[in-house]
Amino acid sequence: GDGVKGTVNYLEPEPYTIYNSGIHIINSQGKYVGRFGKKAKEITLQDQIVFALLEDIGLTTDQEVEDLFNPQTGSLATDDVADPEIGSGTVDNLLFYLRTLKAPTRRNETDADVISGEALFEQIGCIKCHIPSITTAKSDIEVLSEVEIHPYTDLLLHDMGTVLDDGFPEGNAKGSQWRTPPLWGLGLAAESQGGTMYLLHHGQASDVNDVMSYHLGGEANSAASGYFELSSSEKDQIIKFLMSL
Incomplete structure (x- = not known):
């Protein structure tokens, strides 16, 4: 296969x-499917919020009440603020906010190059991982319940090869395995990142061609190779399609 x-x-x-x-x-061992984070290491959106508050910002919560351990000092990275620093109410508010954020709106959908680029994106096999549409589960928020969305992801882990191996396993995910990142909003990335796109987990790719180079050698090798076999105008059409997301 591919x-x-x-x-x-x-x-x-x-x-x-x-x-x-x-x-x-x-599964039969009582383990849950991870969906959130670059390596799908968090089960729920709340889990991801609690993890990010602690690991990224250094804030304890009612769920994670201890500060991070600092190996340089041999102790918890304590501060002068009583723990937990964030209460459950604030976590709940963050959860509701993130659950109800509007998905990015497509742009230039009827442009001929965008339409051709979408067909080429499918033709070279990108949609085998970046699946265009999925249906949400039942939700207590009616407008989010059992609706078709278009994030362009399968939410699964894929081995991307040695060039994208960061050497840090998370859960069952190896260093070279990454959850397929959703592509919706990609066309707005530069605007939201100060005028330059910082793509992939390390931010070292600045455009689609860079990203596709990093895709060579792993599970996406066939699709990436197909991309580089296209003409310049065909590559431009794929890029225009991606920038419409």
Whole structure:
């Protein structure tokens, strides 16, 4: 075949992971399917919020009440603020805010080059991982319940080869495995990042051609090779399509 074989990051739930039988998939060992984060290492959006508050900002919560351990000092990275620093109400507010953010609106959908680029994107096999459409699960928020969305992802892990191996496994994900990133909003990335796109997990790719170079050698090798076999005008059409997302 083409080497594409997406896998799931099965995870032990956190003590605060809120199980929803209509959403969460559990294997025979009682492990949950991870969906959030670059390596799908968080089960729920709340789990991701709690992790980001602690790991990215250094804020404790009712769910994670201890500061991070600082190996340089041999102790917890304590501060003068009583823990937890963020209460459950604030976490709930963040959760509701992120759940109800509007998805990016497509632009230039009827442009001939955008339409041709979308066909080429499918033709070379990008949609085997960047699946255009998925249907949401049942939700207590009616407008989010069982609706078709277009994030361009399968939410699975794929081995992207040695060039994208960061050497840090997370859960069952190896250093070279990454969850397929959603592509919606890609065309707005430069505007939101100060005029320059910083793409991939390390931000070292600044345009689509760079990204496709990094895709050579792993599960996406066939699609990336197909991209580089296209004419310049065909590549431009794919780029115009991606910038319309």
